[in-house]
Amino acid sequence: MLPQGDLICPGTLLAVEEEFSAGEGSYEENGNIRAALAGKVFYDMISRRSNVLPSKKTLFTSLKKAKYVYGIVTSIKEETANITISSIEETFISPISGILHVSQTANKYIKTITDAIRTGDIIRAKPITYTTPVFLTLKGKDLGVIIATCSICGHLLIKADEEHLKCPNCGNIEQRKIGNYMVKKLAN
Template identity: 55%
Template sequence: MPGEELSVIEEFTTGEGTYEFNGTVYSSVVGKAFYDMINRKVNSIGFKKPGILSLKKSKYVLGIVVGIKEDSAIINIQSLEDKSLVTTLSGYIHISQISSKYLNTISDAMRVGDIIRAKPINYIIPVPLTIKQRDLGVISAKCSICGSPLQRQDEEHLKCPDCGNIETRKLAFTVKKGGN
């Protein structure tokens, strides 16, 4: 349990899931203590979360862009493939994982409020995501001027049917059923 005493610092140093306070090593997560006798480290290995186990089996995730930084976008993962999550997982997309083309800013590829389809790169929290593949990217977006749903114009442009605004995104391409 978090706060449980695992050893004194003279016996074992801190490892994953542990911290040291006044010469004593404590657990920082709910899990099982593991004593590395060779490296003289104590680790507290956290129990796996069901969302992370499901994430490892999923091919893609659906999420909402909730923040844009200089070199990354923050994503709230809402579902794994077509299965909704009980609680959202936190994820992010680094600018290098958006496209093989050069981007001036992340806003050239996605904006806050966009719904995206992405692929997990790793299974740690926050989950690193990629949208480099052709079938990954923005699947739904709203106009940044009037808030109306945007419609696909071509491979990377969306047009607002109400105000005529044209915006650029890294769009996901889907294979339509029925031969189109």
């Protein structure tokens, strides 16, 4: 039995059927009671039911307090990019949709959004709205691309300077909005 109010993910074991029955937001599987959705666990001690209360308000509160989120760029249009957010700070969450506008990629002028990010990049961003889709910004020294792959050969890019990444495999150089947390630097 988990502590009352614990934040849990779908599939988390809540109890066994000898202790509790499945309630709202939970289900029984092979004698185990599991969470059917993300939220807070609530045990009804009178009716002996395991319940999971949806975490929409919890997600809103977490986003409002968040200094940053992590996500992957899933698609790019003319002026916007769609981001799948999978982590609020260091806590993994069920994926939610995010949007990044070209005007929110850097403190300087960026001609096209692909000068800052590309599809498949993993970014560290700050939420500026708190409902889905979550609007994001990369303005800030610690925000930007943290993992990127070469658009030619697919290898992991490494930091060449403050705005450029280099492929150690084919030598391709690409421009990105790089955060302080870029995974690797080019060794001289």
